[in-house]
Amino acid sequence: MVAAAAAILEVEIGSSYIPKDNPSKPLGEDAHFVISDKKTAGVADGVGGWALKGIDAGEYARDLMRNCVASVVGAEGVVDPKRVLTEAHSRTTAVGSSTACLISFDGWYLRAANLGDSGFMIFREGKLVYRSPMQRRGFNCPYQMGKGEQFDEPIAAWSGKIPMAAGDIIVVGTDGLWDNVFGREIVEVLAAEVAETAAELAKMMAELAWYNSLDLVKDGPFAVEARKAGRSHRGGKIDDITVVVAKVTGSSSSPG
Structure with missing residues (x-):
């Protein structure tokens, strides 16, 4: 008897973006993309320090994500995130830098690739089971790619391949999410089972991050890290907030 072929897991991906209130930069400094038929998504966070030079780093982030889309659409077979990031970086001409x-x-x-302090968490059966490594040279000083020898190359990005199971939920975000929301808070959102779709979940998490960012008293992850680094910061951290949620569905049997 020939064994039945193992099912391929299906993925639903949704996103939400809340730019911080800045009339001079209505688009904010974050950018992202979702290509559902390729089961691929990405986020980028333009480094705000460029504003001191009168440069909108959001332009770099958006250019980078546009070039990622072009690379993904043109890819044959399996999409390799690190290769996509490398190709997109080589084509990006905007001034600025980004995680x-x-x-x-x-x-x-x-499959994943992460450079800087954006990243993702994996939740399984209501628990946080994995968080991607963050790359920082110090407090609030992430790795960042851009044009010039002073910036990091995509080769420096962490990359990995992680086995999935039916029911897994992957939450991807820029630091506007991770600086304002603890993993346990995301677990609470998932446990509430209020949102049904990936897009609804992404919206709820982005709104939670935005709400927490405005809190002047309750310390978020950024404030906790600031104290560890000997810095003074209370409450949340106002920033652009991008959230992408991927819900894995299908058979829970082991791959054949």
């Missing part, structure tokens, strides 16, 4: 995190699903596996 970035890309994910793509290959059958039963999540």
Whole structure:
């Protein structure tokens, strides 16, 4: 008797973006993309320090994500996030720099690449089971890609391939999410089972991050890290907030 072929997990991806209130930069400094038929998504966060030079780093982030889309659309077979990031970086001409995190699903596996302090968490059966490594040279000083020798190359990005299971939820975000929301708060959102779709979940998490960012008393993750670094900061951290949620569905049997 021939064994039945193992099912390929399906993925639903949704996103939400809340730019911080800045009339001079209505688009904010974050950018992202979702390509559902390629089961691929990415986020980028333009480094705000460029504003001191009169440069909108959001232009770099948007240019980078546009070039990621072009690379993904043109890819044949399995999408390799690190290769996509490398190709997009080589084509990006805007002035500025950015962090970035890309994910793509290959059958039963999540492939990912992350450079800087954007990143993702994986939740399984209501628990946080994995968080991607953040790359920083110090407090509030992430790795960042841009044009010039002073910036990091995509080769420096962390990359990995992680086995998935039916029911897994992957939350990808820029630091506007991670600086304002603890993993346990996301667990609470998931446990409430209020949102049904990936897009609804992404919206709820982005709104939670935005709400927390305005809190002047309750310390968020950024404030906790600031104290560890000997800095003074209370409450949340106002920033652009990008959230991408991927819900894995399908058979929970082991890959054959």
